[in-house]
Amino acid sequence: MQFKNIIGHQQVKTHLINTVKENRVSHAQLFLGPQGSGNLALAVAYAQYINCENKLENDSCGQCSSCNKYQKLIHPDLHFSYPFFASKETPVASSYLEQWRKCFIANPYLSLDHWREHLDGGNKQANINIAEAHDIIKKLSLKAFEADYKVLILWLPEYLDIQGNALLKLIEEPPEKTLFLLVSENQDRILNTIISRTQLVKIGKLPHNEVLTFLTEQKGIPAPRATEIAFIADGNVQAALNLIEHDENPFFNLLIGWLRFIVTDSGLNIIQFCDADFPKLGRENQKNFLLYAINMFRQIILMQQGLEQLVLLQGEEQEFVRKFSENYTLAQLREATNLLEQTHYKVERNANPKILFLDVSLQLVLIFKYQTFPQGTQYIK
Numbered sequence: 001m002q003f004k005n006i007i008g009h010q011q012v013k014t015h016l017i018n019t020v021k022e023n024r025v026s027h028a029q030l031f032l033g034p035q036g037s038g039n040l041a042l043a044v045a046y047a048q049y050i051n052c053e054n055k056l057e058n059d060s061c062g063q064c065s066s067c068n069k070y071q072k073l074i075h076p077d078l079h080f081s082y083p084f085f086a087s088k089e090t091p092v093a094s095s096y097l098e099q100w101r102k103c104f105i106a107n108p109y110l111s112l113d114h115w116r117e118h119l120d121g122g123n124k125q126a127n128i129n130i131a132e133a134h135d136i137i138k139k140l141s142l143k144a145f146e147a148d149y150k151v152l153i154l155w156l157p158e159y160l161d162i163q164g165n166a167l168l169k170l171i172e173e174p175p176e177k178t179l180f181l182l183v184s185e186n187q188d189r190i191l192n193t194i195i196s197r198t199q200l201v202k203i204g205k206l207p208h209n210e211v212l213t214f215l216t217e218q219k220g221i222p223a224p225r226a227t228e229i230a231f232i233a234d235g236n237v238q239a240a241l242n243l244i245e246h247d248e249n250p251f252f253n254l255l256i257g258w259l260r261f262i263v264t265d266s267g268l269n270i271i272q273f274c275d276a277d278f279p280k281l282g283r284e285n286q287k288n289f290l291l292y293a294i295n296m297f298r299q300i301i302l303m304q305q306g307l308e309q310l311v312l313l314q315g316e317e318q319e320f321v322r323k324f325s326e327n328y329t330l331a332q333l334r335e336a337t338n339l340l341e342q343t344h345y346k347v348e349r350n351a352n353p354k355i356l357f358l359d360v361s362l363q364l365v366l367i368f369k370y371q372t373f374p375q376g377t378q379y380i381k
């Protein structure tokens with residue numbers, strides 16, 4: 001992974017390169033950035049740069065023997081740790097090394113949900129267990145085979161739980177020429193003892209225009225569709241990639257159907273929706289659907305407030321937004337948006353989708369059907 005292949009983050013790249021040029025590479029660093037921001041990709045590119053035998057001014061060469069092995073993630077002094085499903089056959093993370101290499105090379109912006117799908121472990125909870133913590137210690141106690149620096153990249157230390165304490169001594173006093181790069185999405189969920197022993201590399205959310213350029217130039221998506229995807233993905237490249245997989249927006253019809261049952265208080269249809277249609281989406285797409293719904297409601301609010309020029313939609317989506325905005329009050333729309341935001345948060349926290357969506361649907365019925373709105377008729381009949 002070279003820096004040039006990672007979207008945006010110029011300042012972070014320059015900072016990382018300078019730490020090498022100025023010979024002040026800290027042995028334990030925490031790459032903290034939101035999901036789909038490229039934090040993992042940056043850590044890999046940094047490690048590759050450090051070990052490149054022929055460094056360029058602003059990047060690794062991409063051609064030397066070290067770079068070659070790094071690009072395939074097969075360098076003997078590059079180690080990974082990540083959440084996985086432990087079993088008798090798969091006691092440590094490296095049991096899944098082949099899947100890991102394939103998954104990262106195909107998509108360096110991967111989310112945990114995406115990775116879990118590669119692991120095919122059903123609904124089991126992926127974790128980094130104590131056996132894995134010991135395996136990390138063992139790997140790093142070995143002498144480097146051929147590189148200057150032995151590197152361990154630990155993806156999502158939030159899943160270490162209390163096992164992380166086994167690693168503290170290693171993080172504090174690592175063997176010589178050893179680099180410990182932790183890549184996290186959520187600082188609140190990492191052990192404080194780990195945070196206090198690492199140097200922070202803060203990575204921001206990608207701006208819309210960076211994601212838009214990626215979609216049009218690297219993925220060949222036509223500009224109108226790319227604008228829409230970048231807007232829904234909101235800086236998360238993994239979310240954008242999920243949306244590309246569908247030729248057209250699959251969520252529009254789902255949203256219309258759902259809202260139709262809600263505003264007509266059609267109980268049986270709502271139950272059917274929550275029992276079958278939503279669970280079928282899988283968790284990753286449930287979240288994407290909710291993001292889509294939240295964004296649509298924000299557009300409806302803009303339209304209702306007379307800010308039509310800020311509404312970024314076209315065609316039937318725009319038509320829907322216009323009609324919906326004419327029939328509900330600002331208070332109703334705001335309440336619905338808040339509710340959807342809370343729901344998105346709960347899906348992320350692994351709530352049971354059937355119960356969750358049924359509960360949300362009924363609350364939306366209360367918001368839309370049974371609150372009076374003087375200006376008249378409902379849009380969806």
Ligand SMILES: [Zn+2]
Nearest residue numbers: 052061064067
């Ligand atoms: Zn190189």
